[in-house]
Amino acid sequence: MEQFLGWPLVRQVLGRDKLGRGAAAMSQRSRTLEPRTVQADRVVDSVCPFCAVGCAQKVFVKDEKVVQIEGSAASPISRGRLCPKGSASKQLVTSSSRVTKVRYRRPHGTEWEDLDRETALDMIADRVIATRKQFWQWEDEEGRRTRRTLGIASLGGAALDNEENYLMKKLYTAMGAIQIENQARI
């Protein structure tokens, strides 16, 4: 009988919560539920990585994993709001389809291969040095000094940090590479 009286429907009919949207719908389990955010070890301030409105985010971390991302109410721009993309950004950072290992495709290869990161980084440096030299140009066809290479190009930056763009442009410029571009052109 006691068990019967505990059923939500009975509590709804007999109790004050006639619409079943409050106490009648609660259980011992739901009464003790806590949001993931409460259990987080720490909360880190961030900014949404999608469009350029720059909504402030709070990133909740537990056991060194991101467990939730929410809008930060303190921001004078976003006032805590996030759009569907910003609200999905926890899924962005924990995506199961994310590629986390270096992939290598050899010339004329038909499949990806594994490659150690150290080896890959070293191979890239070798290729930069070789291509830079191969396409090096001290002067243009009219004899004006150009001090550059036209063999190497780069595209990307609008999704990156200022500090990253700064180092990229600095290194490329020192390499003499000039075809450096990003989404701002596109």
Next chain:
Amino acid sequence: MPGLGTSFGRGGATTSLQDLQNADCILIEGSNMAEAHPVGFQWVMEAKRRGATIIHVDPRFTRTSAVSDLHVPIRAGSDIAFLGGLVNQVLSNDLDFREYVVAYTNAANIIDADYQGPDDLDGLFSGFDPETGQYDPISWRYEPPEEMNEEERQRDRELREEADAAGTGQDAKRSHQAARSESHGSGGAPVNWKGLRDETLQHPRCVFQILKRHFARYTPEMVEEVCGIRPEQLHQVAEALTSNSGRERTTAFAYAVGWTHHSTGAQMIRTASILQLLLGNIGRPGGGILALRGHASIQGSTDIPTLFNILPGYLPMPLADHHQSLDEWVRADEGKAGFWGNIRSYAVSLLKSYWGDAATPENDFCFDYLPRLTGDHSTYSTVKGQIEGKVKGYFLVGENPAVGSANGKMQRLGLANLDWLVVRDLQMIESADFWKNGPEIETGELVTEDIGTEVFFMPAANHVEKAGSFTQTQRMLQWRDQAVQPPDDCQSELEFYVDLGNRIREKLAGSTDEMDRPLLDLAWDYPVDEHGEPDAEAVLREINGTGPDGAPLSSYTELKADGSTSCGCWIYCGVFADGVNQARRRKPHWEQDQVASEWGWVWPANRRILYNRASAAPDGTPWSERKRYVWWDAEQGRWTGSDVPDFVVDRAPDHVPADGAKGPDAIGGQDPFVMQTDGKGWLFAPVGVADGPLPAHYEPPESPVHNPVYAQQNNPGRKQLSTPSNPINPSFSDVFPYVFTTYRLTEHHTTGAMSRTLPYLTELQPEPFCEVSPRLAAERGLEHGEWVTIVTARTAIEARVLVTERLRSLRLGEQWVEQVGLPYHWGVNGISKGDSPNDLVNVTMDPNVSIQDKVGTCDIRPGRRPRGPELTAYVEDYRRRAGVDLDNPTDGGTDT
């Protein structure tokens, strides 16, 4: 960006999202703000709640239109005609804010007697060279003073010499091709004298009168014929704008890539700038022009550019034919009025931050280490170079051109012709595995085993796995703290590039080859933590700059030209003022006033509204109590108010600079545009815009419409990319009778790598579609919800069709124009897959910025597209019927 840069002196948005709430009227055009910037749009809704009138001008009725007071349907690509029609309404009815216009703009300036406009020259401006397709701007200049001083004579001589050289087509061509006008991101184009002014605005050659004559042909009837907008709607908009501008009221404009992505994009923004200057809305609360950028740090990647033609802080990359020494490099701008006149200090400080101790006065601070440009090295030229085998190594860093760039096939053909490709991304993007999944593999145009490109996919850290700053749409730097470590092989770009630099320098160590000096002398000492991650704050410190004692500087006014200061980006100087990361400030908005100056940091100098000197009348008092913002405090002898004054703080309103004053000293008390070399907002651009001192309507390179405004059909200065992989549909073709344009959806982000891979977002917006009007659906037999095929000379793609009155059939005089709307987010990878609309887009570019035109013509038919090699044959048949010749792939000279 040059649209804003040449008009006002800086290329950034002039205002903030929050300040939109202070507007009495907001005009949104070239943007579906509610859809693409939904959280920013809350400030439009705040304004509306306070009684503002919201106007949306767009080809489609969208989520933005739905909550606006007025939706004005417009033909894609015809914005200059519409805005020009508004300028005409303002001028012919004397509805401009005259006091503002006289004092703060160049309306009173008298233009050279040689100037001729498109009314005189059948759609061209004076100075056009048909051989090169470029303008020599000498006749657009301010009338030279009768009695020149020595310096002015010198400048005049140089200008003439340059003009003579330009007569051979060489110099002007190079300068224009190098997207020179883009270097006006923070520093206007140089004029050689402040010029003669007639403040009665009556002189027939003063800018105001030229403007009146130029825009006179943009009548309501003309607007209707070009844009499909009824005269009563034009009048409604004009009434809303003019009644909400003036001393007591302000109107704000917001735009996005619906303006920038055109072969006349910079001039669309110029037209808006002219209108806002005439209405007196720049530099004032609730006014301004808000550029809505589409990527987290696209403003930042322009300020600290990964762009070919500029260095940090919009310093121009040197040109081989003009700049072979530090002196030559800075000469055109040095000493000119305003803060851009201090360019040498900014340039030397940058060289010091690049090459440190190696940069000395004796070696020109290593100026010679900078590579020089000889023309257009923008991304589309680079891709052409890849196809031609001239560019063999390529880094893709968080960008997916196989889906995101115009003419995807051309991109993929370029990728397939490299020696090596490094892709840094979070997901397996279409640009990384084009060699096995690309559409050309399906058609047989490319064969996997034949593609020699070596590909390194290097997994990237995401935004919570690294610390750093983004610069968002209102020029605000906001710092992100690191939350967790990146997994497995994932690395930040900071770590990757520091490591790459270290490896290259180690491998070249000991080299005596002069070509390696810039790498070996590079200041490249970035300590890393136990995870190998460099300290991003240390890099921000370098960007901010340091003084002789190594302490962070607090303002770019402290920068020196003698090598005693270093600064990685002069406009960001101050972001580390007092040794504090100012971008990391997060004081909640409820503890601050509405300007919220202690949240993040805004360039320049934490100014939230640019040119805010103009929020006060010429005498320094607020224009009105209602629009009080920054004003002159006579007692204190300083400018004061709610924001950091964008002015020399103690310069009195009645100050008149001494003769021969240079740089900031030459700014008069009534010159609010402190980055302009004459201190004024430019209604007429005497220099700095490649395709004319005033905007003129030209048709997109592919159009069903004969230009009703001028005999000149297309932008005469447009950049064409003539290559067999970029064929252009002939205009007025029955084979390609419809207009198409592309756009975004809330639920997806650009090429989809960050959204089509996420289940939540894919569920919300599961597959590609296009939108057409019921009239077009009936004409072509298209059924709502069924498959359709959309065809251009580039390729054909398929999508589901949404038949909806959201797309209006437009009547232009006797002609009906139908438009096809295409959200562009799709590609062949991810959870939600589909054909890429950008594969349909041709590459024809704006001459100022080398940005492509996203509007084109197409055919649309019921049913799915052919598969495999049959697709190639299908498109070839279209090309044959339309008369497109792959061996001569220009846009067919549609100029009439």
